[in-house]
Amino acid sequence: MTDSGAVATATAARAAGRQARVARRLGASPFLAEPLRALGYDSREVWGWDMYEAAVLAFAAHCRQAARHEDGLVRLLEIGGGRRPLLTPEQARAAGIAFTVNDISARELAFGPPEFARAEFDVAGAVDPALFGRHDLIVSRMVMEHVRDASRAWANMAALLAPGGVALAFHPTLYAPPFVINRLIPETLTAPALKYFFADRHDGDFPKFPARYDLCRADPAVVEPALSRAGFREVLTAPFWGDRYFRHLPGIREAGDALSSLAERRDWRLLASYAYTIGRR
Numbered sequence: 001m002t003d004s005g006a007v008a009t010a011t012a013a014r015a016a017g018r019q020a021r022v023a024r025r026l027g028a029s030p031f032l033a034e035p036l037r038a039l040g041y042d043s044r045e046v047w048g049w050d051m052y053e054a055a056v057l058a059f060a061a062h063c064r065q066a067a068r069h070e071d072g073l074v075r076l077l078e079i080g081g082g083r084r085p086l087l088t089p090e091q092a093r094a095a096g097i098a099f100t101v102n103d104i105s106a107r108e109l110a111f112g113p114p115e116f117a118r119a120e121f122d123v124a125g126a127v128d129p130a131l132f133g134r135h136d137l138i139v140s141r142m143v144m145e146h147v148r149d150a151s152r153a154w155a156n157m158a159a160l161l162a163p164g165g166v167a168l169a170f171h172p173t174l175y176a177p178p179f180v181i182n183r184l185i186p187e188t189l190t191a192p193a194l195k196y197f198f199a200d201r202h203d204g205d206f207p208k209f210p211a212r213y214d215l216c217r218a219d220p221a222v223v224e225p226a227l228s229r230a231g232f233r234e235v236l237t238a239p240f241w242g243d244r245y246f247r248h249l250p251g252i253r254e255a256g257d258a259l260s261s262l263a264e265r266r267d268w269r270l271l272a273s274y275a276y277t278i279g280r281r
């Protein structure tokens with residue numbers, strides 16, 4: 001076999017191995033996995049970030065196909081959307097989505113698009129029962145690691161959903177090294193470090209909030225029982241490996257990439273960096 005042929009064979013084998021691992025990771029719930037399969041979910045951290053908006057739109061379409069809508073509009077609630085919700089009013093209108101933005105801060109909500117409905121409450125606190133059962137899809141992005149009581153937050157989301165509705169949370173996971181460091185080191189040290197590595201993180205539009213990582217795991221053995229108790233009948237955890245926190249640190253960057261690659265191949269969920277945690281009521 002020529003060198004080029006050997007390289008092609010090895011590349012094909014790696015791709016086949018990844019596809020087999022992806023199939024196993026999505027096997028817990030064919031219904032919840034369908035939008036991710038259609039988008040080509042592949043367990044890489046960059047996919048999780050780049051495809052999140054597309055994933056939310058795909059789940060909205062999936063809810064509509066499953067007859068989860070009201071008068072043709074999928075009722076979507078974004079937890080922690082504040083001043084910068086995931087979708088624009090134009091995108092929501094084109095997708096047939098009735099969009100509600102949630103935040104714990106009235107000030108943050110006031111800066112958001114006036115076209116969207118607003119709901120001020122703490123998802124891990126007391127929620128007005130009048131809101132229960134009124135949403136088909138609930139989404140959040142980099143919010144769940146900050147809540148004080150994730151079990152209560154998931155129970156509230158189950159209550160906020162109509163029967164058959166879906167909740168999708170994109171969050172970092174323990175025990176990826178950057179997030180272990182973030183959890184253990186005082187905020188007075190981690191906040192300046194975050195601003196160095198990510199210059200757009202500041203005390204204005206993108207401040208750093210205390211991270212608690214309650215239930216932020218990629219291990220189904222931890223997540224599925226907790227969400228089942230919260231009121232979800234189907235649960236899927238889609239893990240991602242890799243991060244960009246050490247990209248300015250040669251040596252550490254390469255070691256981190258190698259560890260993430262090995263962890264993905266071995267399916268070491270404790271070293272996943274992020275996950276989509278998805279539940280169907």
